[in-house]
Amino acid sequence: MSRFFAERYRDLAPYVPGEQPRDRRYIKLNTNESPYPPAPSVAQAVKRAAESLNLYCDPTCTALRQALGELLDLEPENLIMTNGSDEVLAYIFLAYGQRPFLFPEHTYGFYRVFCDLYGVEYSRVPLREDFSIDVEPYMDSRYNVIFANPNAPTGRDLPLSDIERLLNASPDRLVIVDEAYVDFGGSSALGLMGKYPNLIVVRTFSKSRSLAGGRLGFACAQKELIADLEAIRYSQNPYNVSALTQSAGLATLREEVYYRACAEKIKHSRSVMTSGLEALGFTVVPSKANFVFARAPGLSGRALYEGLRARGVLVRHFEKAGIEDYVRITVGTPEETLALLAECGKVLEEGK
Ligand code: PMP
Helix, strand or coil, X not given: CCCCCCHHHCCCCCCCCCCCCCCCCCEECCCCCCCCCCCHHHHHHHHHXXXXXXXXXXXXXXXXXXXXXXXXXXXXXXXXXECHHHHHHHHHHHHHCCCCEEEECCCCCHHHHHHHHHCCCEEEECCCCCCCCCCHHHCCCCCEEEEECCCCCCCXXXXXXXXXXXXXXXXXCCEEEECCCHHHCCXXXXXXXXXXXXXXXXXXXXXXXXXXXXXXXXXXXXXXXXXXXXXXHHCCCCCCCCHHHHHHHHHHHCCHHHHHHHHHHHHHHHHHHHHHHHHCCCEECCCCCCEEEEECCCCCHHHHHHHHHHCCEECEEXXXXXXXXXXXXXXXXXXXXXXXXXXXXXXXXXXX
């Protein structure tokens, strides 16, 4: 760190993304990407868009918001498009950080990072023993609330009735539901948007739409909230979604059938992975996401992570009190799932 770095950032603990190693080929089950490539028409659309890269992209993302609005039955004014959903999450903490935030002790790590970066007060609420969210402690209306649903890294889903309780607790605080993983079987709060002016739903193209490297996310909310977030966006980076990404996003939306089929394949592999791990004696948290959170019998989370890594399989381990015995495993292709199960079996044998 240099002596020029602003005093207020000296203690910042930045977000640590999952490893993206290039040293050898791994079976990569550590960052919840889709194992399936984008539909072929997406690459073709990007290639065409590349011919006009001398021009700035559309700062309003009009075509994309229109197409997405048609798909989700929303007006374009209910949508803001961003460079991954991380960017819209940042805007949310910037825009609404005057009121402190509550979020689960174990959830997406960036919520804490954004609070620290922008000086937003926050408090973390323990999960239940089974890793589900108990909404009772979140009823305190002095706080905005944010959580992922399904939650990460647990994969557990919170029922809509609980989300409505949070929304009804006070019209003066916001409830932000991060639905990064909703397409793998979660229950979406989108249908509640018309009824609740204090709801923001955040989504991404990174998981079920195979576009993690393209960086495209969005938020849905009533128009006034979207106007706030647009004010932040235009004050920071109006050309936040590149021309290549806008064209990729638009092409993606025309391939719903393909992406639904990919999500179905992932759900099937998730059940194969879950029963396979259980047969090996693992404890597996029931998941509605494209990953499972699991604990090996008689082996620490770190030992399992390291054993699998040595065997060419990458999973994610969090060195955090309460979840250190677990690893988060992204659901891959059927072949990757079988390889993962075989390698887990070997690591367990070695650990005996
Ligand atoms: N929310 C959650 C819960 C996530 O796990 C992730 C992925 N790391 C994101 C948001 C951000 O995804 P992206 O910026 O790729 O849209």
